[in-house]
Amino acid sequence: MDKNLLPEVSKELFSNLLDIISDGVWDWNARTGYVYRNPSWYLMLGYKVESFQNTVYTWESLIHPEDYDRVTTHFDNYITQKEPAYKIKYRCRTSNGDYLWIEDKARVVEWEDDGTVGRMIGAHRDISAEQN
Numbered sequence: 772m773d774k775n776l777l778p779e780v781s782k783e784l785f786s787n788l789l790d791i792i793s794d795g796v797w798d799w800n801a802r803t804g805y806v807y808r809n810p811s812w813y814l815m816l817g818y819k820v821e822s823f824q825n826t827v828y829t830w831e832s833l834i835h836p837e838d839y840d841r842v843t844t845h846f847d848n849y850i851t852q853k854e855p856a857y858k859i860k861y862r863c864r865t866s867n868g869d870y871l872w873i874e875d876k877a878r879v880v881e882w883e884d885d886g887t888v889g890r891m892i893g894a895h896r897d898i899s900a901e902q903n
Contacts, residue, residue, distance in 0.1 A: 794873075795895035799827065801888040806830070815873075815897055817866035835862035835870050842875075850879065850888045860898060872902040 795812030799805075806827055810820045816833070823829040834842050838861035849857040857877040862870035877893025 794897045797830075797877075797893050797895070799888075799891045799893075801890060802883075812895060815895065816863060816871060833863045835864065838862055849877075850891070852886070857893070860902075863895075871897060872899045874898045 794815040796809040797812060798807040804826055806825050806829065808823075808825070808829075813820045813822065831839070831843070842859055842861045845854065845859050846857065848854040858874070860872060860874050863873050865871050873895045875893060875895050877891055879888050879891045881889035883889045
């Protein structure tokens with residue numbers, strides 16, 4: 772496809788599109804450890820926007836204890852290229868202490884020269900209705 776035919780997309784428009792198509796979007800800069808989470812991610816789980824630190828540890832702390840090992844193993848296998856794709860279902864703790872089933876899909880978009888992750892983006896989708 773001719774790149775000249777693609778519309779110019781502003782950061783604001785792109786952010787709005789992500790809020791429409793997904794319950795929550797995240798962007799992990801593995802070089803710095805910073806994780807961006809869009810407002811919809813917080814709202815999906817019932818938290819105030821930007822109420823957590825922007826690190827991977829925030830995500831890890833919300834995973835249901837029974838799902839934690841399975842999720843982190845899958846994540847590690849993907850980022851070490853032992854798995855071809857990252858897509859998994861698990862429970863995350865909400866602000867009221869309940870758990871919400873989510874589907875987490877992601878992709879590494881930048882690799883370092885040594886084969887480690889530079890940057891990874893993903894989306895969380897509420898699938899609780901599908902799990903009942």
